[in-house]
Amino acid sequence: MDSYDVIVIGGSAAGLTAGITSRSFYPEKSVLIIRKEEKVLIPCGIPYIFGTVCTPSKNLIPDALLEKNNIELLIGNVIGIDRNNKTVETKKGDKVQYEKLIIATGSIPAVPPISGSDKENVYVVNKDVDYLQSLLDKIEDSKDMVIIGGGFIGMEFADECKKNRDINITVVEMLSCCLMAAFDKDICRQGEEILKKNGVDIITNAKVEAITGSGRVEGVKLSDGKVIKADVVLIGIGSRPNTQIARSDGIEIGENGSIKVNKYMQTSDEDIFACGDCCEKISFFTKKISNIMLASIACNEARIAGANLYKINRTNEGEIGIFATAFGETALARAGLSLQEAKKNGYNVVIGTAESINTHPGCMPGGKNLKVILIFEKGTGIILGGQLIGAKSGGEMINLISACIHEKMTANNMATFQMGTHPVLTASPVAYQISNAAEMAIKELRK
Numbered sequence: 001m002d003s004y005d006v007i008v009i010g011g012s013a014a015g016l017t018a019g020i021t022s023r024s025f026y027p028e029k030s031v032l033i034i035r036k037e038e039k040v041l042i043p044c045g046i047p048y049i050f051g052t053v054c055t056p057s058k059n060l061i062p063d064a065l066l067e068k069n070n071i072e073l074l075i076g077n078v079i080g081i082d083r084n085n086k087t088v089e090t091k092k093g094d095k096v097q098y099e100k101l102i103i104a105t106g107s108i109p110a111v112p113p114i115s116g117s118d119k120e121n122v123y124v125v126n127k128d129v130d131y132l133q134s135l136l137d138k139i140e141d142s143k144d145m146v147i148i149g150g151g152f153i154g155m156e157f158a159d160e161c162k163k164n165r166d167i168n169i170t171v172v173e174m175l176s177c178c179l180m181a182a183f184d185k186d187i188c189r190q191g192e193e194i195l196k197k198n199g200v201d202i203i204t205n206a207k208v209e210a211i212t213g214s215g216r217v218e219g220v221k222l223s224d225g226k227v228i229k230a231d232v233v234l235i236g237i238g239s240r241p242n243t244q245i246a247r248s249d250g251i252e253i254g255e256n257g258s259i260k261v262n263k264y265m266q267t268s269d270e271d272i273f274a275c276g277d278c279c280e281k282i283s284f285f286t287k288k289i290s291n292i293m294l295a296s297i298a299c300n301e302a303r304i305a306g307a308n309l310y311k312i313n314r315t316n317e318g319e320i321g322i323f324a325t326a327f328g329e330t331a332l333a334r335a336g337l338s339l340q341e342a343k344k345n346g347y348n349v350v351i352g353t354a355e356s357i358n359t360h361p362g363c364m365p366g367g368k369n370l371k372v373i374l375i376f377e378k379g380t381g382i383i384l385g386g387q388l389i390g391a392k393s394g395g396e397m398i399n400l401i402s403a404c405i406h407e408k409m410t411a412n413n414m415a416t417f418q419m420g421t422h423p424v425l426t427a428s429p430v431a432y433q434i435s436n437a438a439e440m441a442i443k444e445l446r447k
C-alpha cells in the first residue's frame with residue numbers, strides 16, 4: 001500500500017491551496033491530492049463559460065501547480081476513510097495510507113423539492129466539464145431559458161448566457177429582489193436594472209411551483225399560476241456541503257450539516273483537517289455559524305489547515321464574507337455585514353457614502369464612477385461592512401475594505417490612513433472614496 005505524510009481529498013480551490021500550503025510549511029513531507037475529476041474547473045469562472053470564455057476547456061485550474069509544488073496526484077473517487085488504520089479507499093480499489101488527512105470535498109448543488117426538476121434539459125450548477133459542455137450545447141439551441149434563483153450565480157449566468165445570443169432569459173427569484181443575500185436593496189435594484197437593460201427578464205417575489213413538460217422541460221409554473229415558456233432551465237439556488245466522506249467514519253458533523261472544525265481547521269479527529277465548502281464556518285462578527293460558501297473563504301481556510309498539520313501556526317477568526325461580481329462594466333461588491341445584517345444582529349450603525357470617478361481628471365480614458373458605502377458601529381466607530389458599485393477597480397477596493405474590517409479599524413483610522421493615488425489608476429486624493437465615506441460617517445458619529 002502506498003503511504004503519504006499528507007493526503008488531501010479534493011483538488012479544487014480548497015484542496016489545491018491546502019496541498020500547496022502543506023508543502024510550503026512542511027517541505028520534508030510528501031503530499032498526495034486525490035480528486036474525482038480529470039480536469040478541475042475554476043469554480044467561480046463557470047458562468048463565464050457561457051458567454052465571455054466560450055468553453056469549459058478555457059476555464060481550468062492548471063495542473064502545472066501540482067508539479068511546481070511537488071504534489072502527487074491520484075484521480076479517484078474516495079469512498080471511505082478508515083481512521084483506525086489511517087487509510088482512504090477509492091472506488092477503483094486504491095488504498096493509501098496517511099499521517100495527516102485534509103478533507104476538501106466542497107459542495108454540491110442544492111436541488112429544491114420542485115416537481116419536474118428531474119425533467120430533460122433541467123440543469124444545476126455541477127462543477128463538471130462534460131456536464132457544463134452539455135448545458136452549453138443545449139443553450140446554443142435554446143430559445144427560452146429560465147434561471148431559478150437570482151443570487152449572484154443565477155444573475156451571472158443570466159448576463160453571460162444573454163451575450164451574443166438570441167435567447168429569452170427569465171430569472172425567477174423568491175425574494176423581493178435579486179442579489180439580496182449579498183447586498184442591501186439599493187445596490188440589488190441597480191444590479192437588476194443593468195441586467196434588464198441587457199434584455200434579461202426578472203420576476204421577483206415569485207415561487208416556482210413546478211417545472212412542466214412531458215419528459216423534456218416546456219415551462220416553469222409559478223405559484224400564482226403563471227407559466228413561463230422554457231426549453232432549458234437552470235436551477236441556481238445554492239449549494240450544500242459534501243460531507244459523505246467525513247460521515248463514512250464518524251467524523252463529527254455540525255448543526256448545519258457541514259463538517260465540524262475548530263479554529264485550527266481540525267475536525268473531531270485531530271489528525272484530520274477540513275477546509276472549504278464542506279466544513280463549518282463561523283462569522284467574524286457574531287461568532288455564530290454562517291452558511292456563506294465562497295472560494296475566497298475556502299482558500300483562506302485551506303491556508304490555515306495546511307499550515308497547522310504538524311504544529312498550530314494559524315487561527316481562523318471567522319468569515320468576513322466578501323462578495324464581488326460584475327455585470328458589463330459595472331462592479332458590485334460587498335465586504336462584511338450588509339446594513340440589514342448589521343441591524344439584524346443588533347448593531348447600532350452609522351453610514352458614510354462617497355462617490356467619485358476612479359481617475360483624475362475624470363475625463364481620463366476608462367474613468368468611471370465608483371460609489372462606496374461604509375457601515376460603522378455607533379459608539380466604537382469600528383467598521384462593520386462596506387458595499388460598492390461602479391468602476392471595476394472596486395473589485396480590488398473591496399479587499400482593502402475587508403482588510404480594514406479584519407483590523408477592526410475605526411472611521412477615523414479609515415479617513416486618515418495613507419492611501420496612494422494616481423490619475424490613471426484611482427480617484428484623486430481629495431475625492432478618494434474610502435477616506436471620504438469614512439469622513440461622512442464621522443460627521444454622523446459626532447452627532
Ligand SMILES: Cc1cc2nc3c(=O)[nH]c(=O)nc-3n(C[C@H](O)[C@H](O)[C@H](O)COP(=O)(O)OP(=O)(O)OC[C@H]3O[C@@H](n4cnc5c(N)ncnc54)[C@H](O)[C@@H]3O)c2cc1C
Pocket residue numbers: 009010011012013014015034035036037040043044045046047076077078079104105106107108125127153242245275276277278293294295296297298324
Ligand atoms: C457558478 C459559481 C460561481 C461562483 N463564483 C464565486 C466567486 O466569484 N467568488 C467566490 O469566492 N466564490 C464563488 N463561488 C463559490 C466557490 O466556487 C466555492 O466556494 C468553491 O468552489 C469551494 O471550493 P472547494 O475546494 O471547497 O470545493 P469544490 O470547488 O466543490 O471542490 C471539491 C473538490 O473535491 C472533490 N471531491 C469531492 N468528493 C470527492 C470524493 N469522494 N473523492 C475525491 N474527490 C472528491 C471534487 O472533485 C473537487 O475537486 C462560485 C460557485 C459557483 C458554483
